[in-house]
Amino acid sequence: MNRRMMRQAQQLQKRMAQLQEELESATVEATAGGGVVKVVVSGKMTVESIEIAPEVVSADDVDILQDLVVAAVNEGLSKAQDMANSKMGEITGGLNIPGLF
DSSP, rough: OOOOHHHHHHHHHHHHHHHHHHHHHHHEEEEEEEGEEEEEEESOOOOEEEEOOOOGGOGGGHHHHHHHHHHHHHHHHHHHHHHHHHHHHHHHHHEEEEEEE
């Protein structure tokens, strides 16, 4: 590997470390049921919080509430993955580098 390629690889590695730090503090929000269930997901793909509007908490509607929570969590995870992919695309110029995400 020539020196120029080594410098580029080092710069990419540095930018990747910065991206990891950014993603650790970044979050996305997703809702379901018209906003009655809200989920916040971090760039690390962890659920940070779930908020449920009191009016949807009913013993008669447990199945619906469970479905709304699942929908909101899945949307949040999808948005977090999209955020990570977008930031990665900024660094790699759109190249798909296996094993990065």
